[in-house]
Amino acid sequence: MDNLPWIFISALLVNNFVLTYFLGLCPFLGVSNSLETSARLGLATTFVMLVTAVCAWVLNTYVLIHAPYLRLICFIVVIASTVQFIEMLIKKLSPALFRAMGIFLPLITTNCAILGLAIFATNRGYGFVEGIVYALGAGIGFTLALVLLAGLREESELSNIPKLIQGTAMNLIIAGVLSMAFMGFAGLFSSS
Amino acid sequence: MKTNESYEEFVKGIWRDNPVFVQVLGMCPMLAVTNSAINAIAMGMASMFVLVGSSFLVSAFRHVIPKQVRISCFIIIIATFVTIADYTLLALVPKVHKELGAFIPLIVANCLILGRQEAFASRYPTKLAVMDALGMASGFMLALFSLGAVREILGDGALFGIRIFSENFEPWIVMILPPGGFLTLGVILLFFNWFKYKKDEFLADVAKAERGGG
Numbered sequence: 383m384d385n386l387p388w389i390f391i392s393a394l395l396v397n398n399f400v401l402t403y404f405l406g407l408c409p410f411l412g413v414s415n416s417l418e419t420s421a422r423l424g425l426a427t428t429f430v431m432l433v434t435a436v437c438a439w440v441l442n443t444y445v446l447i448h449a450p451y452l453r454l455i456c457f458i459v460v461i462a463s464t465v466q467f468i469e470m471l472i473k474k475l476s477p478a479l480f481r482a483m484g485i486f487l488p489l490i491t492t493n494c495a496i497l498g499l500a501i502f503a504t505n506r507g508y509g510f511v512e513g514i515v516y517a518l519g520a521g522i523g524f525t526l527a528l529v530l531l532a533g534l535r536e537e538s539e540l541s542n543i544p545k546l547i548q549g550t551a552m553n554l555i556i557a558g559v560l561s562m563a564f565m566g567f568a569g570l571f572s573s574s
Numbered sequence: 575m576k577t578n579e580s581y582e583e584f585v586k587g588i589w590r591d592n593p594v595f596v597q598v599l600g601m602c603p604m605l606a607v608t609n610s611a612i613n614a615i616a617m618g619m620a621s622m623f624v625l626v627g628s629s630f631l632v633s634a635f636r637h638v639i640p641k642q643v644r645i646s647c648f649i650i651i652i653a654t655f656v657t658i659a660d661y662t663l664l665a666l667v668p669k670v671h672k673e674l675g676a677f678i679p680l681i682v683a684n685c686l687i688l689g690r691q692e693a694f695a696s697r698y699p700t701k702l703a704v705m706d707a708l709g710m711a712s713g714f715m716l717a718l719f720s721l722g723a724v725r726e727i728l729g730d731g732a733l734f735g736i737r738i739f740s741e742n743f744e745p746w747i748v749m750i751l752p753p754g755g756f757l758t759l760g761v762i763l764l765f766f767n768w769f770k771y772k773k774d775e776f777l778a779d780v781a782k783a784e785r786g787g788g
Contacts, residue, residue, distance in 0.1 A: 402752045407601040408685050451661070454679050455653045462646055491645075494602045494683035501676045546771055550598050551763040558756030565753065 386515050389508075393519030396568055399495050400527040401561040406495030410528060411553050420532040424525025426468075428518070430490050431499050433464050435517035438500040439510050457500045465491045495524055530560060580705040587709030593686045594717035594759075595766050600686030604718060605755035607677050611734055614722025616670045618715030620663060620678060624655040625687050625714075626707045629695040633703035636696050648691040649682070656681045686714060724758050725749045 399405045409423060437460045446453050469487050473480045480487075490496065499520050503513045534556050543552065593599045600621075607617045628651045632639070639647045660678045663671040671678065681687065690710055695703040723733060729749030731739040748754050 404602050404604075404606040404752065404755065405680075407605065408599075411598065411601065451657060454657050454660070454682060455650060458649050458653050458682055459646070462649060492683055492685050492688060494680050497683045498676060498680055501679050505676060546767050547764060549767070551760050551767055554756050554760030554763060558753045558760060561753040561756055562748070565751065 386512065389512055390515050390519040391570065393516050394523040394526070395564065396570060398523045398527055398564050399498065399520050400524055401557070401564045403498065405498040406493050406524055409489065409493055410531065410557070411550060415532065415535055417529060417532045417536060420528040421525065424521070424528045426487060427490055427493060427495065427524055428521025430461070430464060430468065430496055431517040431521040431524075432514060433468070434461055434496055434500050435503060435513040436510075437464065438503060439508075439513050442504055453504070457497060461496050461500070462491050495520070527560070531557060534560075580702055583702055583705040584709040584712075587706065587711070587713040588716060589713070591710075592713040592717060593710050594714060595763065597686075598763075599689055600684045600714060601759075603677050603680060603684055604714075604721065605752075605759060607674055608718055608722040608725055608755060609729070609750040610726045611719060611722040613670065613673055614718040615715070616663070616667065617674060617677065618711070618718045620659045620674075621681055621684065621687070621714055622708070622711035623659050624652060624681055625690060625711045626704060627655045627658075628652045628687065629690060629703045629707035630700060632691045632695040633698065633700045639696070644696065645688075645692070648688060648696075652687055652691070653682050686710065721755070721758055721762065724762075725754055729754060 393399070397403065400407065400410050406427070409427075434457075438457060441453075441456050441460065446456065465488065469480075472487070499517055503516055508516055531553070535553065538552070538556075547555075587593065591597060594601070594604055603617055603621070608614045628648070631651050632648060635647075656679060659681070660671075663674070663678060690707060694706050698706070727733055727738065728746045729751075731737060731743045731745050746754070749758065
């Protein structure tokens with residue numbers, strides 16, 4: 383239990399899913415044009431990650447022991463149906479939130495950060511509690527990276543940028559600089 | 575005529591509609607595994623196998639798969655091929671498999687592959703779908719290789735593990751670390767923008783000259 387805070391901080395900052403593992407780049411580059419949508423997408427992704435972590439643990443413990451080669455197919459089916467289920471739930475409970483989320487909700491299925499989370503947690507042999515903490519750290523880390531990039535992009539719209547570099551090229555270079563900044567966190571644990 | 579058509583589908587994926595440089599798809603594996611040229615090629619081959627295999631199956635079954643559940647069907651077909659690729663690599667080249675790690679199963683979530691099934695394979699006959707998949711996969715491999723080669727040369731002073739600079743070369747460690755991936759791809763996209771910009775300028779000039787002449 384001692385390593386729970388470590389798992390959380392590691393997933394949040396040191397091994398940030400977006401900036402060091404390059405997971406979930408499609409939404410990272412695609413929808414990070416406004417602060418509000420990116421924060422919302424980040425929260426929805428965090429929620430799906432939590433549910434996936436629980437499902438992955440159940441599958442790993444009870445089902446996949448007997449058939450490890452089915453792991454990938456099981457995970458992807460679970461993720462797709464979780465997203466579908468959450469979509470229906472939100473539609474029923476809060477139509478306003480559902481409209482606000484729009485297309486981002488179904489797109490979470492193809493976000494490789496979610497599948498990556500399930501696979502990494504399995505590979506490292508995380509238990510139930512560790513898996514949930516890991517998912518929470520990864521989800522908040524994803525939201526953090528998304529919100530940071532969205533803030534920088536909103537700011538950059540006000541300044542005079544050469545036409546050539548606008549668009550994806552600039553976003554990637556901004557992400558590179560962000561990623562360098564996050565590398566600084568790697569020193570957090572080396573001394574202990 | 576028929577061969578021309580399939581040739582056309584093959585070529586468009588390599589340059590004009592290059593999945594990475596032009597459509598900006600499949601970024602996650604693109605950046606994660608390109609810290610050396612050999613990893614990039616292994617990833618490219620695995621993606622090519624999955625893309626061609628699933629395009630063939632999806633296209634062959636395109637009249638059978640019900641429209642409402644098509645995405646789930648595509649995903650399951652893709653996941654099957656990825657599992658095959660995963661176990662094959664593990665058996666043939668365990669070292670590369672270990673380095674690519676979790677990124678082989680993550681081919682499933684590569685939006686390039688699902689995108690081709692939805693946009694092309696589920697609508698066209700098998701032959702065209704396979705040609706399209708081959709072209710797109712070659713374009714993807716080209717992009718992976720160029721990124722991997724640049725990063726390995728600058729970050730390690732070597733290509734395929736063979737040193738190409740003298741001992742005095744100071745490797746740019748940052749290039750093989752995550753930020754290097756973002757920066758290299760950013761600069762490559764910048765070059766693509768520049769090409770496009772120059773071409774548009776040239777076409778505009780030609781149009782103006784023609785108007786002036788007429």
